[in-house]
Amino acid sequence: MRNAYLRQIMQASIVLLNVSIVVFVLVRVVPGDPARLMLGMEATDEAVRAARTQFGFDRPFYVQYAQFIGGALRGDLGQSVRFRRPVGDLLRETFPATVELALAATLIALALAVPAGIYAAVHRGGLLDRALMAGTLIGQAMPIFWLGIMLITLFSVRLGWLPTSGRGSLAQLVMPSVTLSTYVMALLARLTRSNMLDVLREHYVRTARAKGLREIVIVHKHALMSAALPIITVLGLQVGALLSGAVVTETVFNWPGIGTLALRAIQQRDYPVVQGVVLVSAALFVLINGTVDVAYRYLDPRIRLT
Amino acid sequence: MSRSLRVGSRAVTLLVSLLLWMAVSAPAQTADLAIAVATDPLTLDPRGASNVISWSLAYHIADPLVGKDKDLKIVPLLAESWDRPDPLTWRFKLRRGVKFQNGEDVTAAAVKATLDVMIDPELAKAKKIQVSAFIRGNFRTVERVEAPDSYTVIIKTKAPYRPMLLGLSQLGIAPASALDAGEAYVAHPVGAGPYKFVEYVPGSRLVLEANPTYWGAKPAFKRVTVRIIPENATRVAALQTGEVLAIYNVPPDAIDRLKGNKDLVVQDTLTTRYNYLYLQNDRPPFNDKRVRLAINYALDKDQITRVIFKGLAKPATAPMGPATAFFDKSLSPYPFDVAKAKALLAEAGYPNGLKFVMGTPFGRFINDRQVAEAVVGQLAKAGFTVDLRVEEWGTSLANLMARKYDAMFGAYGGSPDPDYMLSWLFTAKSSVVGFNKPEVETLLSEGLQAPDDTTARRVYERIQKIVWADVPLGFLYFQPDIVAFSKRLKGFGPRVDEYVDVRGARIE
Numbered sequence: 042m043r044n045a046y047l048r049q050i051m052q053a054s055i056v057l058l059n060v061s062i063v064v065f066v067l068v069r070v071v072p073g074d075p076a077r078l079m080l081g082m083e084a085t086d087e088a089v090r091a092a093r094t095q096f097g098f099d100r101p102f103y104v105q106y107a108q109f110i111g112g113a114l115r116g117d118l119g120q121s122v123r124f125r126r127p128v129g130d131l132l133r134e135t136f137p138a139t140v141e142l143a144l145a146a147t148l149i150a151l152a153l154a155v156p157a158g159i160y161a162a163v164h165r166g167g168l169l170d171r172a173l174m175a176g177t178l179i180g181q182a183m184p185i186f187w188l189g190i191m192l193i194t195l196f197s198v199r200l201g202w203l204p205t206s207g208r209g210s211l212a213q214l215v216m217p218s219v220t221l222s223t224y225v226m227a228l229l230a231r232l233t234r235s236n237m238l239d240v241l242r243e244h245y246v247r248t249a250r251a252k253g254l255r256e257i258v259i260v261h262k263h264a265l266m267s268a269a270l271p272i273i274t275v276l277g278l279q280v281g282a283l284l285s286g287a288v289v290t291e292t293v294f295n296w297p298g299i300g301t302l303a304l305r306a307i308q309q310r311d312y313p314v315v316q317g318v319v320l321v322s323a324a325l326f327v328l329i330n331g332t333v334d335v336a337y338r339y340l341d342p343r344i345r346l347t
Numbered sequence: 348m349s350r351s352l353r354v355g356s357r358a359v360t361l362l363v364s365l366l367l368w369m370a371v372s373a374p375a376q377t378a379d380l381a382i383a384v385a386t387d388p389l390t391l392d393p394r395g396a397s398n399v400i401s402w403s404l405a406y407h408i409a410d411p412l413v414g415k416d417k418d419l420k421i422v423p424l425l426a427e428s429w430d431r432p433d434p435l436t437w438r439f440k441l442r443r444g445v446k447f448q449n450g451e452d453v454t455a456a457a458v459k460a461t462l463d464v465m466i467d468p469e470l471a472k473a474k475k476i477q478v479s480a481f482i483r484g485n486f487r488t489v490e491r492v493e494a495p496d497s498y499t500v501i502i503k504t505k506a507p508y509r510p511m512l513l514g515l516s517q518l519g520i521a522p523a524s525a526l527d528a529g530e531a532y533v534a535h536p537v538g539a540g541p542y543k544f545v546e547y548v549p550g551s552r553l554v555l556e557a558n559p560t561y562w563g564a565k566p567a568f569k570r571v572t573v574r575i576i577p578e579n580a581t582r583v584a585a586l587q588t589g590e591v592l593a594i595y596n597v598p599p600d601a602i603d604r605l606k607g608n609k610d611l612v613v614q615d616t617l618t619t620r621y622n623y624l625y626l627q628n629d630r631p632p633f634n635d636k637r638v639r640l641a642i643n644y645a646l647d648k649d650q651i652t653r654v655i656f657k658g659l660a661k662p663a664t665a666p667m668g669p670a671t672a673f674f675d676k677s678l679s680p681y682p683f684d685v686a687k688a689k690a691l692l693a694e695a696g697y698p699n700g701l702k703f704v705m706g707t708p709f710g711r712f713i714n715d716r717q718v719a720e721a722v723v724g725q726l727a728k729a730g731f732t733v734d735l736r737v738e739e740w741g742t743s744l745a746n747l748m749a750r751k752y753d754a755m756f757g758a759y760g761g762s763p764d765p766d767y768m769l770s771w772l773f774t775a776k777s778s779v780v781g782f783n784k785p786e787v788e789t790l791l792s793e794g795l796q797a798p799d800d801t802t803a804r805r806v807y808e809r810i811q812k813i814v815w816a817d818v819p820l821g822f823l824y825f826q827p828d829i830v831a832f833s834k835r836l837k838g839f840g841p842r843v844d845e846y847v848d849v850r851g852a853r854i855e
Contacts, residue, residue, distance in 0.1 A: 073741030077748060079389065081397040082779070083771045084480030091472060123389065124549060125477070125530045131549070190580045198587045205584045206576060207551065295576045297551035305387065305550055310741050 049334065053327045057320065061113065064319040065106050068312045075122045075310040096122050098312070109316060118320070119313035123306070128317035131302060136321070138208055139298030142290065143283045145218035147276065150226035155272070158233025163260060165238060173230065180227030185286055189220045189293035206295035217294040221286050225279050232275055236268035243267075270340055277333030280326050379568035380854070382832075383576045383585050384847055385596040387549060390477070391536045393519030394464055397479040399761045402517055403846035404573065407555055408448075409519025409538020412439055412458065412500075413512055417842050419672070419763050421512045424563075425453055425520055425539060426500070434507040434798065441498040445562045447522040448544075449537045455494030457523040462492045462502070464526065465518065475529045484767055485514025488795070507796040509803055510764040513672070541566040541850060550575060567853040586611065586831055592854070593832035593839060595847055599657050599714065605831045612834055615659050615827040616841045619668035620760025622712060624705070624722070624821030627753055629781030632703060637695040639818040642754075643681040645688035645729035651721055652824050655714050659827040666814040669825050670843030671765050673800075673807035678815050681822065688729035700730030703753035707735065708743035712758050713826055719756045722821075747779055758826060763844050765807050766795055773814060782819045 076092035077084065093099045097108070112119055118128035161170040196216060197205040204213050240246065241264055249259045288300035295301070299318050306314035388401040393409045396402035406414075412426040423429075426439040445453040464471050464478060466489045471478045488508045493501040502511065520539065525532045536544050541563065542555035553573040557566040574591060576582040579598040586594045587608065597605065597613065605613050626633040626642065633639050648662035661669075662680040692701060707719035716737055723733045736752065747755055762768050770791050775783040790810050797803035815822075830841040839852040 071742070072745045074745055074748075077744060078741055079397070079477065080480045082744060082747065083484060083767070083777070084397075085777070088468070088478075088480050088483075091468070092477065095472070095475070095477075125390075125533045134548070193581060193584045198584050201588060204590055205588055206581050206590075207574065293578055293581060295551065295574070295578065295581055297548055301550040308739065308741060 049331055053331060056327055057323055058110075060323040061110055061316070061320055062106075064316050065109060068307075068310070068315045069102070071310070073310040075312060078309050079122060096120075109313075113320060118317035121306075121311055121314045123309045123311045123314070128313050131314060132299065132317055132321055135297055135299045135302045138296060139284070139287050139291070139300060141214065142217055142221060142287060142296060142298060143280075145214055146222035146225065146283060149218055149222040150229055151276075153222075154226045154229035155233050158230045159237055159260060159265065161230070161234040162237030162241060170234075174234070177227035177230045180223045181231075183223060185220055185224065185289045186293055188223060189216070189290060192216045192220060193293075206293075208296050213294075217290050217296050220293070221283065221290045224282060224286060225276075228275065228279065229272060232272055233268060236271055237264055240264040240267045266340075270337070273333060273336055273340070277330050280329045284322055284326070379570045380836075380849060380852070381572040381574060381591040382593040382847075382849065383574040383582050383591040383595070385575075385577055385579075385582065387575050388547075388553070390533055391544065391547065391553070392477070392533045393521060393536070393538065394461060394482065395477040395479050395533065396517075397481045399845045400847060402479075402482070402519075403844075403848060404553060405519050405536065405538075406540065406846065406848070407542040407571070407850060408536050408540045408544050409521060410540045411517065411519050412441075412515045415513065415516045415763065415844070417840075417848075419513075419670070419844060421516060425458070429512075434796075435504050437502040437504075437511050439500045439502075441500065442562060443498060445539055446560055447537055447539045448558055448560075449522060449524070451522040451524060452497075453520065453539050454497045454523070455500045456497070458500045458520050459492045459494045460523045460526045461518065461521050462486065462489070462500075465489075466492070474526060476526075477533075481762075481767070482514070482518050484771075485510065485517065506792075507798065509795055509797050510766055513764045542571060545570075550577075566850075568849070571849055573847070583831075586833075589833070592836050593830065593849075595828075595830055596713070597829040597831045599655070599659065599829070602657065602659075602829065602831075610834055611831055613829065613831045614840050615829040616843055617661060617669045617825045618760055618828045618841075618843050618845050619670045619763055620758055620826050620828075620845065621663050621666075621668045622718070622756070622758040622823045622826050623663065623666075624823065625747065625755040625757055625780050626819060626821060627750060627781050628778075628819050629783065632695075632697070632701055633753060634781075635695045636818065637691045638697070638701070639821075640681075641688040641691040641695070641729060642726065642731070642821045643818050644684045644691065645726050645731065646681075646722065646821055646823065647683045647725045648680055648822075648824055649683065650725070651718055655717050655721065656824070656827070659829065660824045663822040663824050665811045666820065666822065667765055667768060667811065668760055670763070671768075672763060673765055673804045675808040675811040675815075677808070678811065681818075685729050692730055697730070700732060702732040702734065704734045704736065705754040705756065706743055706746050706752040707737055707756040708740045709737050711740045711743070712756075715756060718823070722756065722823075750779060750781070754821065760826075760845060765810075766791065769807075769810060769814075770795075773810075773819070780819050784813070784817070787813055 075096065076089045080089055080092060121128055121131055124131060157173050161173045164170050193205050196203045203215055207213050246259060246263055249263050287298060288304060291298045291300035292304060303318040384400060386400050388404045389398055390396055390401055391405050393405040396405050410424045412424060414422050414424045416422050425442055425445060427442045429437060429439045431437055441453060441455060447453060464476050465483050465486050488504045488506050490503045490505045495501065522537055541558055541561045543558045545554040545556050547553045552575060555571040557569050576585060582594050583601045585591045602613055605611050626639055628634060652660040652662055664678045664680055665675045707715055709716040719735060723735050726733055746752060759768050771777050773782045773787050787810055790806055794803055794806040797806055828841045828845050832839055835854050837853055837855050842848055
């Protein structure tokens with residue numbers, strides 16, 4: 042058991058090391074010069090070279106990488122070229138916003154998708170089932186960007202119920218989190234439905250019925266417990282989708298999270314910020330998937346890592 | 348069965364009521380004025396600002412020695428008067444008793460410290476201060492700055508330097524302590540302007556509050572929030588809902604919708620900006636003037652301004668933006684003439700047309716991609732086969748500086764004096780289009796040293812005529828600056844220098 046944890050930590054470290062190499066190389070392979078972008082097209086080549094020296098981008102790649110990874114291990118992700126502030130500070134300011142958004146989106150998705158999936162499974166073939174499943178197809182296919190703009194047009198411009206964008210009040214969280222949740226919501230609803238359908242055919246469910254248990258107890262206690270496992274797996278895997286969806290959602294709703302930060306950093310070739318955002322997001326992804334693995338063991342006693 | 352439905356509907360009811368509660372608990376608007384712009388400032392340090400959004404926002408925090416009103420007329424700010432005892436000397440008398448927002452006095456020493464960083468690259472490097480190339484360019488002939496007493500500043504130049512005042516109007520004065528503050532000053536800029544820096548959340552907002560000790564007219568707003576909303580549809584929606592009272596960079600396709608709202612005003616103006624194609628003048632095929640002329644005849648400027656800009660842009664009539672000083676009004680666009688373009692191409696040895704690579708950024712200038720695509724279509728009719736490379740700005744800029752493509756769509760703006768742009772683009776040393784005409788360089792230095800505006804006008808009109816006739820660029824159009832705002836907002840509107848400016852605004 043303990044070995045299993047150790048192995049998991051080892052694996053996570055290797056993943057993160059690889060991520061750090063890939064992102065380091067990738068930002069530098071893309072054409073564009075952070076110093077030139079900062080100083081403008083009229084700046085002389087000498088001025089641009091001086092700025093590059095100041096940022097440390099004139100050093101050999103292996104030195105830059107060593108500095109990046111050495112700093113990262115000590116918790117120092119370097120200095121933003123654009124904002125002239127530590128990357129760690131920028132992440133501390135923006136990360137909570139993205140976590141808040143992703144968490145709200147997940148909660149909304151769970152709160153709506155699971156009951157809807159259960160209902161659809163129990164009433165398979167019914168009118169509402171078909172409507173729900175059609176709805177999930179639309180939900181999965183709809184571009185986040187378009188949905189966001191439509192929500193703003195309806196709820197802010199037409200009805201005046203919600204603020205268009207920004208972060209601060211809870212009202213400002215509603216539309217971005219609903220927008221971000223649609224894809225995951227649709228996925229979860231479909232998944233819950235199909236899993237419930239499988240489970241409801243199982244012998245132990247029939248046994249439970251035969252014992253004379255009430256249907257609601259059978260559905261929620263016996264069936265849902267079994268169906269929950271794949272739902273949680275998928276939810277863990279959707280962290281990646283949530284983070285990438287957050288980039289678009291944050292852009293539409295002007296939500297000051299890591300998505301907005303990453304986008305601007307990429308546009309400005311702010312290498313340290315891009316590296317920091319990617320590394321921390323990857324760490325989060327690894328952490329959540331690790332947590333899902335652990336959750337497994339509790340939900341299904343049959344799964345044991347040896 | 349109906350039970351699980353009830354469970355589901357209960358969850359939905361709970362969620363809906365939660366959402367409603369969230370909506371009701373939104374805090375009341377505390378900002379006196381909220382406006383929205385499309386892009387983040389690169390920095391709020393007046394010494395480091397290298398684009399319009401940066402220096403116009405910094406302009407609210409830090410007063411320069413002199414300012415420029417909306418018609419670019421120079422007005423006194425921290426300097427109450429000035430004179431030019433000889434062609435190489437500018438002397439400024441500072442306003443007395445003015446304090447920076449941190450309590451320091453506005454003295455000649457502070458002005459000298461601010462200017463010294465601009466003119467001395469070694470000092471800037473030692474103090475780890477990023478200096479804007481654009482603003483530094485305004486002071487490239489300055490030899491030294493003197494502060495003979497607390498309220499007198501003398502600027503000595505190596506050669507007579509005509510655009511000194513316009514240059515100074517773009518540089519907010521920082522307190523003397525800023526010289527040693529390094530990056531801390533960038534994070535929290537301080538000046539002697541009407542508004543104090545409160546906070547800047549990248550990608551979200553800049554918050555300013557009234558400076559109670561401002562020397563001039565009391566600021567009209569207790570608090571000014573400049574929201575940064577890059578997404579066009581969201582920015583427009585924020586104005587429609589009244590969350591902000593004004594938006595900059597109105598997308599042309601939203602103009603009709605906004606004009607339909609009786610509470611809003613949409614205003615546009617032509618500025619110092621003009622859009623064109625960079626052509627590589629020193630290598631084939633564009634080293635042949637006939638080919639460059641063919642490009643200019645093949646471009647249907649009217650179609651672009653009418654269709655893509657709904658008539659708000661104007662075909663370019665000079666190689667600089669119409670609001671630039673000494674703009675030559677006597678020129679007219681190259682007519683759209685496909686037959687002539689074809690004939691010129693044949694004459695240049697390309698009877699079967701010609702293929703070249705053109706780059707364009709997207710998301711950098713209004714409708715940039717649409718314009719570039721229209722240009723490709725127009726040039727095709729004259730026999731040009733254009734291989735268009737659409738790239739985001741960082742890549743585009745790198746390729747422009749490396750002179751990688753034969754042609755590139757671009758724009759220039761923000762400089763109210765003609766010297767800076769013309770010297771950059773049409774001096775062999777810095778030209779990214781391979782322009783090399785000693786005659787123009789001689790005229791440029793004459794213009795820079797011109798003793799009076801009449802002489803300067805004569806020189807710059809001459810330069811514009813030469814450049815116009817030599818067609819080093821594919822001349823396209825003058826791009827408008829479009830602003831939309833609430834009718835309650837007075838003293839506000841688009842500026843020809845594209846400044847984001849609420850210094851004179853008030854709510855009625």
